[in-house]
Amino acid sequence: xxxxxxxxxxxxxxxxxxxxxxxxxxxxxxxxxxxxxxxxxxxxxxxxxxxxxxxxxxxxxxxxxxxxxxxxxxxxxxxxxxxxxxxxxxxxxxxxxxxxxxxxxxxxxxxxxxxxxxxxxxxxxxxxxxxxxxxxxxxxxxxxxxxxxxxxxxxxxxxxxxxxxxxxxxxxxxxxxxxxxxxxxxxxxxxxxxxxxxxxxxxxxxxxxxxxxxxxxxxxxxxxxxxxxxxxxxxxxxxxxxxxxxxxxxxxxxxxxxxxxxxxxxxxxxxxxxxxxxxxxxxxxxxxxxxxxxxxxxxxxxxxxxxxxxxxxxxxxxxxxxxxxxxxxxxxxxxxxxxxxxxxxxxxxxxxxxxxxxxxxxxxxxxxxxxxxxxxxxxx
Amino acid sequence: xxxxxxxxxxxxxxxxxxxxxxxxxxxxxxxxxxxxxxxxxxxxxxxxxxxxxxxxxxxxxxxxxxxxxxxxxxxxxxxxxxxxxxxxxxxxxxxxxxxxxxxxxxxxxxxxxxxxxxxxxxxxxxxxxxxxxxxxxxxxxxxxxxxxxxxxxxxxxxxxxxxxxxxxxxxxxxxxxxxxxxxxxxxxxxxxxxxxxxxxxxxxxxxxxxxxxxxxxxxxxxxxxxxxxxxxxxxxxxxxxxxxxxxxxxxxxxxxxxxxxxxxxxxxxxxxxxxxxxxxx
Numbered sequence: 258x259x260x261x262x263x264x265x266x267x268x269x270x271x272x273x274x275x276x277x278x279x280x281x282x283x284x285x286x287x288x289x290x291x292x293x294x295x296x297x298x299x300x301x302x303x304x305x306x307x308x309x310x311x312x313x314x315x316x317x318x319x320x321x322x323x324x325x326x327x328x329x330x331x332x333x334x335x336x337x338x339x340x341x342x343x344x345x346x347x348x349x350x351x352x353x354x355x356x357x358x359x360x361x362x363x364x365x366x367x368x369x370x371x372x373x374x375x376x377x378x379x380x381x382x383x384x385x386x387x388x389x390x391x392x393x394x395x396x397x398x399x400x401x402x403x404x405x406x407x408x409x410x411x412x413x414x415x416x417x418x419x420x421x422x423x424x425x426x427x428x429x430x431x432x433x434x435x436x437x438x439x440x441x442x443x444x445x446x447x448x449x450x451x452x453x454x455x456x457x458x459x460x461x462x463x464x465x466x467x468x469x470x471x472x473x474x475x476x477x478x479x480x481x482x483x484x485x486x487x488x489x490x491x492x493x494x495x496x497x498x499x500x501x502x503x504x505x506x507x508x509x510x511x512x513x514x515x516x517x518x519x520x521x522x523x524x525x526x527x528x529x530x531x532x533x534x535x536x537x538x539x540x541x542x543x544x545x546x547x548x549x550x551x552x553x554x555x556x557x558x559x560x561x562x563x564x565x566x567x568x569x570x571x572x573x574x575x576x577x578x579x580x581x582x583x584x585x586x587x588x589x590x591x592x593x594x595x596x597x598x599x600x601x602x603x604x605x606x607x608x609x610x611x612x613x614x615x616x617x618x619x620x621x622x623x624x625x626x627x628x629x630x631x632x633x634x635x636x637x
Numbered sequence: 638x639x640x641x642x643x644x645x646x647x648x649x650x651x652x653x654x655x656x657x658x659x660x661x662x663x664x665x666x667x668x669x670x671x672x673x674x675x676x677x678x679x680x681x682x683x684x685x686x687x688x689x690x691x692x693x694x695x696x697x698x699x700x701x702x703x704x705x706x707x708x709x710x711x712x713x714x715x716x717x718x719x720x721x722x723x724x725x726x727x728x729x730x731x732x733x734x735x736x737x738x739x740x741x742x743x744x745x746x747x748x749x750x751x752x753x754x755x756x757x758x759x760x761x762x763x764x765x766x767x768x769x770x771x772x773x774x775x776x777x778x779x780x781x782x783x784x785x786x787x788x789x790x791x792x793x794x795x796x797x798x799x800x801x802x803x804x805x806x807x808x809x810x811x812x813x814x815x816x817x818x819x820x821x822x823x824x825x826x827x828x829x830x831x832x833x834x835x836x837x838x839x840x841x842x843x844x845x846x847x848x849x850x851x852x853x854x855x856x857x858x859x860x861x862x863x864x865x866x867x868x869x870x871x872x873x874x875x876x877x878x879x880x881x882x883x884x885x886x887x888x889x890x891x892x893x894x895x896x897x898x899x900x901x902x903x904x905x906x907x908x909x910x911x912x913x914x915x916x917x918x
Contacts, residue, residue, distance in 0.1 A: 501753035
């Protein structure tokens, strides 16, 4: 019991649910009416769609060879990894469940997509649907396990599941092509109704990038909506105290299953995108280091704000592929990024347990406080 | 045929009809026993709580008061004995068969000895967690923030604001409950119980950690809530001043056994109760 509590404290600390956070974060905001322009740019729909449009413009520039190809690959990979992190954001930050099996599920998504596209003539979107359905079943199974086993033991169990999957990827050579990796060929079409002679939107890397942007923006919006709905509140109540949540009519079974189902669905959608974007997958990509990186994204990004999460993903996955790759010093000493990530994580957990989201929220309130002060001066 | 289907439906939501309770009784414990291994925490306890009264359960430390609460709210499944409850629709059923998170659906809501609020949500959102069960919109609407959800949310927000206003807490509504005075946190828990349109409010040591002035205010508040919301209040308390002041019926237990039940004056005179509190000579 004691150990469980300590682990729960760790989860709360890692996701910023600590005393120092609450003291700073909530200042009663004054009732100020926003101007229509402010309301338009303040809405999360606008913000996320604008982010998507930035990516689209970058890709269009890439198409005209104004940006290096490897930079665009970096952005694509960043978005896929952020999708995985979004699922984990719901699982750890809201449902309060720790899992180290994320990598296995992403891997399963890549292999299922690769196998189905190569061996069957199913339309691409149907393959995506099959991935999602499989994820739901898997999520329910893991969710039921989580009812019995809690805290760090759950993390160990999910890690084992993930490792089982990875060893299947290595050993089921007839399906997965073993350590050589599974390639997708030929290129699939997004809308593929061959029997009707109807095929368009060939998924080249450029087109696939656009598709990823669409999925990315949609999932960002859905996650934001869910976390700001009764479901999000019920999950937070469950994370805080199960007994209190139950007296408030929150079914622990329902919300734990939901947390795991969402996390696995997001992971397998990301797997689907990964396989078509990179066109190949290796078992070695889906080890524990990937799961830990996803955990690091959520810890560094924090769970109060999705923008924090996106920045966290940028620091863990993007920094290397988008910035440091173009600086000769880091190309020569490529191991240094791991060092930086480790140091960053220690610093964040020690000095800023709320992560980048905490920073964002504090900035918001500082601006608000300044506005109120200005208003007071103006009136006085 | 119709009645049969109603029965099936009732079973589905955990309602098992049993022998009806008299109309004025809302909750009845029948030979309730709770054993933890060799320890008998509650031993053959029976009493009735009448509708609309303020019922106090007292006893020395370790008497099993909180265990009784946990048996009623189904955190523990009683080893033997029945907890029967008569809802507002006049149907009597066993609470033993109801799931923990369904208890609230029958209008029973409890508070905790040590405050259990969600620090990560504002005070208003804390109240809205209770509202979760009122939301008819499903997961789909939550994902898309459909107008249906927004309408419901606005309605619930209004209700929560009304309750916060009623308890004089509206200035705290956008603040995290973390770091607020203990008395305020206890009041927020009370506000949370009111969100569920309760018929029976179970208070676990509402005055613990409060100073005298706050306790006095709480006593008035409990009375007011009982009258304004037409509920029954069942409380466990160590503060004898509060119990004797506001309860119409008091039940005293010690080591899980019933010592006496009656009006506060009767309990004060009861020799067994005196012995349990002061020791025999």
